[in-house]
Amino acid sequence: TFTVGGLSVLNAIAGAYSENLPVICIAGGPNSNDYGTNRILHHTIGIPDFSQELRCFQTVTCHQAVVTNLDDAHEQIDTAIATALRESKPVYLSISCNLPGLPHPTFTRDPVPFFLAPRMSNKMGLEAAVEATVEFLNKAVKPVLVAGPKLRVAKAGKAFVDLVDASGYAYAIMPSAKGFVPETHPHFLGTYWGAVSTAFCAEIVESADAYLFAGPIFNDYSSVGYSFLLKKDKAIIVQPERVIVGNGPAFGCVMMKEYLSALAKRVQKNNTAYENYKRIFVPEGHPLKGEANEPLRVNVLFKHIQDMLTGDSAVLAETGDSWFNCQKLKLPEGCGYEFQMQYGSIGWSVGALLGYAQGASDKRVIACIGDGSFQVTAQDVSTMLRCEQNSIIFLINNGGYTIEVEIHDGPYNVIKNWNYTALVEAIHNGEGKCWTAKVSTHSFVHCTSIREERGELAELLLMHVFVLRR
Ligand SMILES: Cc1ncc(C[n+]2csc(CCOP(=O)(O)OP(=O)(O)O)c2C)c(N)n1
Ligand SMILES: *[C@@H]1O[C@H](CO)[C@@H](O)[C@H](O)[C@H]1NC(C)=O
Ligand SMILES: *[C@@H]1O[C@H](CO)[C@@H](O)[C@H](O)[C@H]1NC(C)=O
Ligand SMILES: [Mg+2]
Numbered sequence: 001t002f003t004v005g006g007l008s009v010l011n012a013i014a015g016a017y018s019e020n021l022p023v024i025c026i027a028g029g030p031n032s033n034d035y036g037t038n039r040i041l042h043h044t045i046g047i048p049d050f051s052q053e054l055r056c057f058q059t060v061t062c063h064q065a066v067v068t069n070l071d072d073a074h075e076q077i078d079t080a081i082a083t084a085l086r087e088s089k090p091v092y093l094s095i096s097c098n099l100p101g102l103p104h105p106t107f108t109r110d111p112v113p114f115f116l117a118p119r120m121s122n123k124m125g126l127e128a129a130v131e132a133t134v135e136f137l138n139k140a141v142k143p144v145l146v147a148g149p150k151l152r153v154a155k156a157g158k159a160f161v162d163l164v165d166a167s168g169y170a171y172a173i174m175p176s177a178k179g180f181v182p183e184t185h186p187h188f189l190g191t192y193w194g195a196v197s198t199a200f201c202a203e204i205v206e207s208a209d210a211y212l213f214a215g216p217i218f219n220d221y222s223s224v225g226y227s228f229l230l231k232k233d234k235a236i237i238v239q240p241e242r243v244i245v246g247n248g249p250a251f252g253c254v255m256m257k258e259y260l261s262a263l264a265k266r267v268q269k270n271n272t273a274y275e276n277y278k279r280i281f282v283p284e285g286h287p288l289k290g291e292a293n294e295p296l297r298v299n300v301l302f303k304h305i306q307d308m309l310t311g312d313s314a315v316l317a318e319t320g321d322s323w324f325n326c327q328k329l330k331l332p333e334g335c336g337y338e339f340q341m342q343y344g345s346i347g348w349s350v351g352a353l354l355g356y357a358q359g360a361s362d363k364r365v366i367a368c369i370g371d372g373s374f375q376v377t378a379q380d381v382s383t384m385l386r387c388e389q390n391s392i393i394f395l396i397n398n399g400g401y402t403i404e405v406e407i408h409d410g411p412y413n414v415i416k417n418w419n420y421t422a423l424v425e426a427i428h429n430g431e432g433k434c435w436t437a438k439v440s441t442h443s444f445v446h447c448t449s450i451r452e453e454r455g456e457l458a459e460l461l462l463m464h465v466f467v468l469r470r
Helices: 004-018 052-057 070-087 123-138 157-167 201-207 256-266 272-280 298-308 321-327 348-359 371-377 380-386 402-407 420-428 443-447 450-456
Strands: 024-029 063-067 091-096 144-147 170-173 188-191 211-214 235-239 242-245 250-252 313-317 336-339 364-370 392-397 434-439 460-466
Touching (some): 004 052, 004 348, 024 070, 063 070, 070 091, 123 235, 123 250, 144 157, 144 201, 170 201, 170 272, 201 272, 298 364, 313 321, 321 336, 348 371, 371 392, 420 434
Parallel strands (some): 024 091, 063 091, 144 170, 144 211, 170 188, 211 235, 313 364
Antiparallel strands (some): 242 250
């Protein structure tokens, strides 16, 4: 609904922009004959100007179309959809409410599915970029590869793995690229995240004499406050359509996927970084176990979540402590992974869980959500139940905005405690399948293995996990 709905969805669309997701946001606009009348309409802020919603969306979408006339509706809608797909960004489409019911000759036949030709590299630029890169990498003693979050929009995950195989290099992921390349490959080092990297990963990446970053975003989060010990003259930065080798040269109009594939055919094999990693790597100690009556610890909980993951799972990590806990999960081949690292709007994961489970019904989705974040968007559980989704929510109740406590503490970081299982049961209202449990010690996970529960119960789970506040 015009403005009240549009402005309500604005934050979600801004999140989609930050994550390069081609969302088509459709708003029902004022009737076409209301424009230009100087009338004040309901659902506006009380001024006879209908452009407020459009002006808000101009800053968070790559294209906006306002359809007020059937004669150009077909073209405007086509252009909006094509732009969303081409740019991999959200678009805004406002359609006057009185128009959809009206016939028009441009809409009389069934639509022809449309195909967008993929963007192609400038052939000479591609060759020059590959040539310069091969020269740079082949003289390095222990080069490494690092996958960044824009691998997804460049559809270059597979090409990246082909390059790993052809080169024998060790590779890491930036935290925001988790889920875009396999973690089961022997040459996988873990997450490169400066001082908070997986053990031994930063040592190998930062001591390499050449590193190729495929699709990185270096923001304050991913670079731990710009504290990376990286040198530009050792880096090859590959963006979806651009390559920079060291401090230069730079090549435009080079598509990442084509470039990585071409590189795989030309680069000399060198597994020195991987051999060095194997030498210094110390496998983790004994598996974690908690005593039955001990208060549940986060690392023990996440060990159980780790054991639940299969290629048919997907993990959603909400902003907050869950980011850091989920980042440590080792994803089996095919296991999905989503979090909103660039935008980081709390509450994102509940809506994202609803959407992901609906879109990828072949996956069992496991969301790890803090109490503060859950309270922002809890009502989406209602639609999950109505749509008979079977997702699993681990609600980690630490009594407040714990991650914020680390940054700037104050009474505002404490939130009202809810009876979360009772809340979900109230939403469930005896209809459909739902199973909740409140867990505060290790005894639950001792007596009923979650994995066994999972087999029997194909329903929405909400584990309300209490973790003692630090
Ligand atoms: C919409 C929005 N408001 C405020 C913030 C700032 N913020 C970041 S994390 C966080 C607290 C999250 O609390 P919770 O979900 O309980 O996670 P915890 O760190 O306690 O595990 C807040 C308020 C934000 N990221 N997004
Ligand atoms: C890696 O490259 C360096 C420099 O070209 C070379 O000296 C070294 O032998 C190579 N190592 C392996 C294992 O291929
Ligand atoms: C929370 O709700 C559950 C389920 O309705 C109930 O059994 C429990 O007593 C409630 N907890 C508290 C502290 O009231
Ligand atoms: Mg919390």
